[in-house]
Amino acid sequence: MKAAAGRSLGPGQPGSAPVPELALTVGERYPVGERMHTLTPRLANAVARSREVLVDAAAHREVxxxxxxxxxxxxxxxxxxxxxxxxxxxxDCAARGEPQLPALVVNRSTGEVGTPDDAWAAPERAACWEHWARD
Known part of the structure; x- marks a missing residue:
């Protein structure tokens, strides 16, 4: 795992594994639906960890x-x-110019994303699988 030195999985968690940097800035506000949401250190760590999981899923053409x-x-x-x-x-994906990794996160019963309009998900999912494909 490629990681930034000294960055841990959470505040006050000595010995936690480092996580990669995000293209987002902790403390900045970003749109979440119709509201603005602050990227806290805790949320940034969860996003970074999720990114690692989903990049691996994309490399294996999984959801x-x-x-x-x-x-x-x-x-x-x-x-x-x-x-x-x-x-x-x-x-974060948009800031990096990458396909949307959230398209890989699906509801267990429907097999599809949980957004009201899911038309975006299938093409983004295919783009993720192609972008992170392992040869």
């Missing part, structure tokens, strides 16, 4: 359920509260 993502990031965000995390991850 991840909300529950699986929550478990894979150590329960840092519960499945029903993923909205801000996924919006922030989407902003």
């Amino acid at each position: 991840v359920t909300y529950g699986e993502l929550s478990a894979l990031i150590g329960g840092a965000v519960l499945p029903r509260h993923m909205g801000p995390l996924l919006h922030m991850l989407g902003h």
Whole structure:
């Protein structure tokens, strides 16, 4: 895992593994639905951890359920509260010029994203799989 030196998974967690930097700025406000949401250090860590999980899923042409993502990031965000995390991850992907990794996070029962309009998800999912494909 490529990581920034000295960055830990959370405040006050000595010995935590480092996480990669985001293209977003902690303390800045970003749109989440119709509201603005501040990227806190805790949320930034959860976004960075989610990014790692989803890049790996994309490399294997997989999707991840909300529950699986929550478990894979150590329960840092519960499945029903993923909205801000996924919006922030989407902003991070956009800032990097990458496909939208949130398209890989799906509802277990429907197999699709949880947004009211899901037409964006299938093409973004395919773009993620192509972008991060392992040869």
